[in-house]
Amino acid sequence: MTDLPPLLEKLAREIDMTGPMRVDQFMAMAMTDPDYGYYSTGAPIGADGDFITAPEISQMFGELLGLWAVDTWQRLGCPDPFYLVELGPGRGTLMVDALRAAGAVRPFMTAMRLHMVEASGPMRVMQSTKIAHTIEHHYSLDEVPTDAPLILIANEFLDALPIRQFQKTSRGWCERLVGLDRKPTLPGLPKPDAPSLCFALLNEPINDPIGQLGARVRGALPGAIAETCPGGETLVEALSHRLIAQGGAALFIDYGPAQSGLGDTLQALKDHQFCNVLTTPGQADLTAHVDFDRLARIANKAGAQAYPIATQGAFLEELGISYRANSLKKTGRAADIETARKRLVDTDQMGELFKVLGLSAPGLPGLAGLPMNTDGLS
Ligand SMILES: C[S@@+](CC[C@H](N)C(=O)[O-])C[C@H]1O[C@@H](n2cnc3c(N)ncnc32)[C@H](O)[C@@H]1O
Numbered sequence: 001m002t003d004l005p006p007l008l009e010k011l012a013r014e015i016d017m018t019g020p021m022r023v024d025q026f027m028a029m030a031m032t033d034p035d036y037g038y039y040s041t042g043a044p045i046g047a048d049g050d051f052i053t054a055p056e057i058s059q060m061f062g063e064l065l066g067l068w069a070v071d072t073w074q075r076l077g078c079p080d081p082f083y084l085v086e087l088g089p090g091r092g093t094l095m096v097d098a099l100r101a102a103g104a105v106r107p108f109m110t111a112m113r114l115h116m117v118e119a120s121g122p123m124r125v126m127q128s129t130k131i132a133h134t135i136e137h138h139y140s141l142d143e144v145p146t147d148a149p150l151i152l153i154a155n156e157f158l159d160a161l162p163i164r165q166f167q168k169t170s171r172g173w174c175e176r177l178v179g180l181d182r183k184p185t186l187p188g189l190p191k192p193d194a195p196s197l198c199f200a201l202l203n204e205p206i207n208d209p210i211g212q213l214g215a216r217v218r219g220a221l222p223g224a225i226a227e228t229c230p231g232g233e234t235l236v237e238a239l240s241h242r243l244i245a246q247g248g249a250a251l252f253i254d255y256g257p258a259q260s261g262l263g264d265t266l267q268a269l270k271d272h273q274f275c276n277v278l279t280t281p282g283q284a285d286l287t288a289h290v291d292f293d294r295l296a297r298i299a300n301k302a303g304a305q306a307y308p309i310a311t312q313g314a315f316l317e318e319l320g321i322s323y324r325a326n327s328l329k330k331t332g333r334a335a336d337i338e339t340a341r342k343r344l345v346d347t348d349q350m351g352e353l354f355k356v357l358g359l360s361a362p363g364l365p366g367l368a369g370l371p372m373n374t375d376g377l378s
Contacts, residue, residue, distance in 0.1 A: 004194055007036035007282030012180055012195035020179035020200050023266070024162035024230065030281040031160060032119050038282050039120035039160075045090045050285050051269050053156050054253070054312070054350065055094035058340035060328070061155075062097025064319040065251070069151050070102045071368040072249045073111070079247065080111035082149045087117045087141065088157030092127035098153075099133060115144045141235060141242075150248035152239065158254045158295075159287040161231040163266065166213060168224040172205025173213065176225070178278065197278040214294060216260045225264045227288060236295045240304035240359060249360035249367055255353045256289035258309045265289035292357050299359050307358035307370040313351025316344055318369040 011029060015021060031038050044050040054061040069084060076082070089095055095114075102108055115136045118124050124137050138144055165176035181198035209217050213226040220226070239250055256265075268277045270284040277286060296306035310318075325341040345351040358367040366372050 005036070005280050005283050007033055008195065008197070008280070010036060011178075011197065011281055015178070015180050015197075020177035023165045023176050023178060026178040026197075026281070027162035027266075027286050030286050031162070033282060036282040038285060039123065041282065042122060044285060050271055052272075053090060054344055054354070055097065055155065056091070057343055058337070059097045060321055060324050060337075060341065061316070061344060062094040063101040063324065064316060064321060065094060065153055065155075066098030066101035068251065068319060068368050069098060069153065070105050070108050072151050073108055075364055075367070076149055076151075076247060076249070078107060078111070079149045080107070081113050082111055082151060082248070083115050083144060084112045085115045085117065085141070085144055085150055085152040087152065087154035088160060089116050089118055089127050090123060090156075092123075092130040094153070094155055095127070095131050099131070113148070117141055117144070141239060146242065146246060149246050150239075150242060150250070152248070152250035154251070155253045156255075158229065158232045158235075158252055158290045159256070160285075161229050161235075163227045163229045163288045165264065165266065166206065166209070166226045166228075167201055168217070168220045168222050168226075169201065169205070170222060171203075173209040173217065173226065174205050175202040176200075177202055197281075199278070214260055216262055220262055224262045226262055227265060227291070228294075229288070229291065232290065232295065233298055236298050236359070237302050240299045240302035243304050243359060243361045244302075247361050249358065249364060251367075252290070252292075252295070252357040252359075253312060253315075253354060254290040254292075255350075256292055256355060258292055258355055260291050260293040290355075292355050296357060303362065305360045305362045305364065305373065307360075307367055307373055310356045310358075310370050311347075311352050312354035312356055313345035313347060315356040315369045316351075321345060 007030065032040060034040055045053055046056050073082060086095055114133050115138060116127060117138050117140060118127065119139060128135055166173045167176055177200045178197050179200040181196045206212055213228065217226050265288045266277055266286065268275045268284040268286050270280065275284050292309045296309060299306040321341060325337050328337050343349045356370065358370040360367060
């Protein structure tokens with residue numbers, strides 16, 4: 001019993017009292033439970049943590065995003081003031097590199113008010129320590145002021161938001177739940193003392209699966225899984241309304257397909273290794289693929305401009321990562337810089353799996369690094 005994750009016991013008690021919970025409820029507790037949630041208790045990013053992200057691989061990533069923000073600010077007409085917003089800034093590395101690069105443009109720095117949306121206490125402390133600029137922290141985008149244009153950046157934020165899962169059965173599409181695994185015990189033997197979790201299905205199928213899950217579910221075979229991310233969808237819709245009202249642009253970089261699909265993409269990572277999603281809640285990073293196509297459609301429906309989804313590799317090349325790498329190589333460590341560049345852009349590394357979704361108020365003449373929308377979404 002001593003090695004049992006405390007959150008597993010808390011989840012088991014809750015399920016025992018109120019019955020199986022939805023996957024998004026399980027994921028929300030695993031990630032942000034105030035006492036035992038993964039992001040509430042530590043700072044797991046980096047070579048010595050559970051996983052590594054693009055800004056931790058190379059300073060080039062944050063620097064190019066800083067220059068992207070300056071370019072976007074100029075396209076917006078150099079508003080003063082404006083809000084530079086980062087969602088889920090992690091260790092603050094991206095913003096440190098971005099502001100160093102943007103620092104050459106003094107009027108940008110003077111007009112900028114830095115706001116960060118961060119759920120994790122330890123991460124907030126790290127960000128405030130590393131970033132030599134006043135930061136206003138928030139728990140939600142709703143708390144960011146509404147009286148000036150926004151330039152928003154989110155790298156590997158959406159993949160951490162809780163998802164719901166639905167499985168095709170002979171009864172229809174049923175919601176996937178997390179329940180308690182009650183292994184039968186032989187009469188006379190004590191009940192197993194270590195609770196364990198398992199997936200289950202709600203008996204009742206959902207109504208209107210195409211309306212709720214999209215056209216991708218047409219013709220799906222029994223056993224197929226469809227996912228939705230209610231938090232991500234609400235956020236993109238609200239952000240789109242804000243971009244229209246306040247002006248501005250946003251950039252989401254994350255991993256997932258450019259076209260909506262089916263499949264179970266929920267995964268757990270601990271010490272850079274995949275592990276079981278249900279066995280160590282609160283002690284492993286849980287993520288799921290981001291459905292960029294669905295988010296772009298939500299933004300367009302809300303009246304914002306969604307740019308065609310780009311791959312991270314194409315986006316960074318367009319912003320000039322190879323030029324930046326060549327110039328950095330002159331100062332030494334050329335082999336390391338080349339390895340990092342390739343890791344960020346090569347198609348068999350992060351270059352293809354990671355996608356970039358740009359959003360703006362309608363009427364903005366494009367965003368650096370992204371193709372222009374010529375004929376809308378297919
Ligand atoms: C995978 S990390 C990415 C960190 C950083 N952007 C990077 O690229 O290194 C996810 C970040 O989002 C934050 N986060 C996760 N869920 C959140 C939520 N629901 N609300 C606010 N922040 C959240 C985490 O604390 C962490 O800072």
